[in-house]
Amino acid sequence: MTVRGTLPDPEALAAAVAARDRAALARSLNLLDDRRPQARRCAAHFLATLPSEKLDVEGHLIGITGPPGAGKSSLTSALIGVWQQRGLSVGILAVDPSSPLSGGALLGDRLRMLAHDHGSNGSVFIRSLACRGEFGGLSAEVWPMSLAMLAAFDIVLIETVGVGQKEIDISKMSDTTCFVAQPASGDSIQFLKAGIMEVPHILVVNKEDMGAAARKTLTELRFTLKKQMDPAGWQVPALAVSAVKGTGIEKLADTLDGHRQWLVEHDLLDTRRKQFQAEWIVKRLREEFGRFGIEKLGGEQHLFQVLTQRSGSPFDEYDALRDGFLTHWQES
Amino acid sequence: MTVRGTLPDPEALAAAVAARDRAALARSLNLLDDRRPQARRCAAHFLATLPSEKLDVEGHLIGITGPPGAGKSSLTSALIGVWQQRGLSVGILAVDPSSPLSGGALLGDRLRMLAHDHGSNGSVFIRSLACRGEFGGLSAEVWPMSLAMLAAFDIVLIETVGVGQKEIDISKMSDTTCFVAQPASGDSIQFLKAGIMEVPHILVVNKEDMGAAARKTLTELRFTLKKQMDPAGWQVPALAVSAVKGTGIEKLADTLDGHRQWLVEHDLLDTRRKQFQAEWIVKRLREEFGRFGIEKLGGEQHLFQVLTQRSGSPFDEYDALRDGFLTHWQES
Numbered sequence: 001m002t003v004r005g006t007l008p009d010p011e012a013l014a015a016a017v018a019a020r021d022r023a024a025l026a027r028s029l030n031l032l033d034d035r036r037p038q039a040r041r042c043a044a045h046f047l048a049t050l051p052s053e054k055l056d057v058e059g060h061l062i063g064i065t066g067p068p069g070a071g072k073s074s075l076t077s078a079l080i081g082v083w084q085q086r087g088l089s090v091g092i093l094a095v096d097p098s099s100p101l102s103g104g105a106l107l108g109d110r111l112r113m114l115a116h117d118h119g120s121n122g123s124v125f126i127r128s129l130a131c132r133g134e135f136g137g138l139s140a141e142v143w144p145m146s147l148a149m150l151a152a153f154d155i156v157l158i159e160t161v162g163v164g165q166k167e168i169d170i171s172k173m174s175d176t177t178c179f180v181a182q183p184a185s186g187d188s189i190q191f192l193k194a195g196i197m198e199v200p201h202i203l204v205v206n207k208e209d210m211g212a213a214a215r216k217t218l219t220e221l222r223f224t225l226k227k228q229m230d231p232a233g234w235q236v237p238a239l240a241v242s243a244v245k246g247t248g249i250e251k252l253a254d255t256l257d258g259h260r261q262w263l264v265e266h267d268l269l270d271t272r273r274k275q276f277q278a279e280w281i282v283k284r285l286r287e288e289f290g291r292f293g294i295e296k297l298g299g300e301q302h303l304f305q306v307l308t309q310r311s312g313s314p315f316d317e318y319d320a321l322r323d324g325f326l327t328h329w330q331e332s
Numbered sequence: 333m334t335v336r337g338t339l340p341d342p343e344a345l346a347a348a349v350a351a352r353d354r355a356a357l358a359r360s361l362n363l364l365d366d367r368r369p370q371a372r373r374c375a376a377h378f379l380a381t382l383p384s385e386k387l388d389v390e391g392h393l394i395g396i397t398g399p400p401g402a403g404k405s406s407l408t409s410a411l412i413g414v415w416q417q418r419g420l421s422v423g424i425l426a427v428d429p430s431s432p433l434s435g436g437a438l439l440g441d442r443l444r445m446l447a448h449d450h451g452s453n454g455s456v457f458i459r460s461l462a463c464r465g466e467f468g469g470l471s472a473e474v475w476p477m478s479l480a481m482l483a484a485f486d487i488v489l490i491e492t493v494g495v496g497q498k499e500i501d502i503s504k505m506s507d508t509t510c511f512v513a514q515p516a517s518g519d520s521i522q523f524l525k526a527g528i529m530e531v532p533h534i535l536v537v538n539k540e541d542m543g544a545a546a547r548k549t550l551t552e553l554r555f556t557l558k559k560q561m562d563p564a565g566w567q568v569p570a571l572a573v574s575a576v577k578g579t580g581i582e583k584l585a586d587t588l589d590g591h592r593q594w595l596v597e598h599d600l601l602d603t604r605r606k607q608f609q610a611e612w613i614v615k616r617l618r619e620e621f622g623r624f625g626i627e628k629l630g631g632e633q634h635l636f637q638v639l640t641q642r643s644g645s646p647f648d649e650y651d652a653l654r655d656g657f658l659t660h661w662q663e664s
Binding site: 190291 | 514659664
């Protein structure tokens with residue numbers, strides 16, 4: 001997607017986004033995906049102008065993931081209902097992995113349904129993003145887009161499909177990661193047991209209405225989780241819900257908020273967001289310049305130390321390192 | 333793993349490997365994983381000396397993958413039995429994804445069992461490889477190790493755990509890719525349906541002895557496969573087997589061989605192996621020098637065109653491109 005015509009005034013755009021102007025928000029997301037150099041400069045200026053306290057310590061970045069068919073979109077829809085009742089505004093980024101074979105869109109239809117159910121209400125904003133593969137795809141912009149959404153909404157929810165996929169590692173850009181399993185979905189539990197899948201902060205078994213199968217899956221998950229602790233010390237809860245019947249959704253919303261409170265109490269919310277930004281920058285540098293580039297820029301550990309102390313926008317910090325690397329390149 | 337002491341004579345080592353000398357084979361795999369510059373040169377010489385007709389058009393590189401718990405190791409063990417009866421020698425590379433959290437080894441124990449069952453017989457060779465993460469891990473050496481194994485064995489089987497994982501994409505290094513599902517393993521089928529998982533050449537539902545659940549999974553897979561064709565035109569078969577009871581294993585061995593025959597008849601065996609090598613080289617260049625490096629070397633398409641025409645060893649071809657890139661780098 002390309003911003004057609006003239007570029008926006010970045011400061012006016014930032015103010016309009018912070019005021020939750022829907023057209024401005026849509027325009028800002030297009031701008032963040034525009035690769036032209038002058039658009040990139042405008043986007044960097046826009047990001048740098050967003051109110052930093054909202055990006056650092058306010059709002060709640062929630063990642064929801066799970067295999068296709070687990071009912072993530074209906075669960076999202078049910079959660080939106082609860083959050084709206086609580087007076088919270090919600091922005092949704094749905095990252096849709098394109099099929100290497102069919103190029104098909106998984107989430108499109110369900111998102112249109114979601115937009116139909118909630119879209120007329122000004123407090124919900126939904127944006128679907130195609131993920132165009134391992135390198136250089138739109139997925140690279142999920143982090144800056146999350147920041148723009150954080151400036152506007154109380155809750156920013158990133159939805160993606162997958163089990164332990166690295167491309168869109170939602171655990172590296174969400175305050176709280178929530179994995180949705182369906183009853184009798186053996187593979188996910190096997191991946192979790194085997195340590196191939198990262199342990200989320202909250203595990204949800206959807207389709208509680210399926211009865212015995214759901215209870216069995218919940219028991220298995222709870223047993224598995226006893227052995228797999230979140231490294232930071234958070235006790236991972238496993239909940240059963242039914243998105244369709246609406247049971248357990250209030251409790252899930254409370255649990256999500258409980259994890260945010262826990263992060264705040266342990267002084268982890270802003271620290272982790274700084275780490276996410278550092279990881280985003282290092283990952284993009286690695287994609288652009290490889291292991292060689294990371295070494296020449298002082299190594300990963302050095303870059304993390306430097307970047308977690310910095311407060312610039314992701315594009316500004318990235319460009320500074322990029323320019324430093326390129327001064328050593330000589331075309332013959 | 334590092335080769336201790338002096339480096340081997342690469343030509344003598346290649347001859348010993350081609351003669352299926354087990355100690356030489358073990359030593360060659362260590363050499364291929366040795367990062368020291370002089371070891372790398374020795375390894376390049378070793379690879380260049382292996383009999384090229386064995387690497388180009390002989391043997392059968394088979395990749396077996398599937399979620400943990402699907403019974404891949406028991407299936408491998410059952411297949412070894414059939415292949416031995418048919419007088420075929422078998423080399424196995426088991427790639428074990430380390431857990432990001434526990435660092436645990438998934439396959440180790442089962443492999444020791446396999447080695448115990450078959451290892452005393454000179455016609456089977458088993459090697460387990462840890463996969464140390466996304467970049468620079470041992471997994472990078474699976475392709476050169478497969479070549480060393482191809483020089484020695486009729487069948488080289490690469491076993492790995494996963495569903496649609498990109499790190500060890502065995503479909504990019506196997507003549508024939510076989511996915512093992514277990515009955516009622518909904519997630520794998522969902523990934524396949526959604527096009528997130530690449531379609532393998534052969535789909536196996538293990539644990540046929542589970543009865544109705546296995547039949548249902550087989551029916552679902554067959555229905556899904558009708559819509560998802562292998563791009564080259566191969567009709568993907570779905571088979572039910574029981575590794576534990578030994579049923580369907582002969583037929584699976586026939587089907588695997590049938591796919592190899594199909595590749596030979598369509599002139600695809602050597603073409604695909606050349607592509608695997610080109611992909612291996614381009615992937616490693618991308619890891620080392622990033623998108624920037626690939627562009628500066630003429631772009632991915634150009635590199636593929638050049639590399640699929642070349643017949644050098646993977647290390648020699650890689651080093652030539654690497655050196656070309658580095659001439660443009662100026663330390664200040």
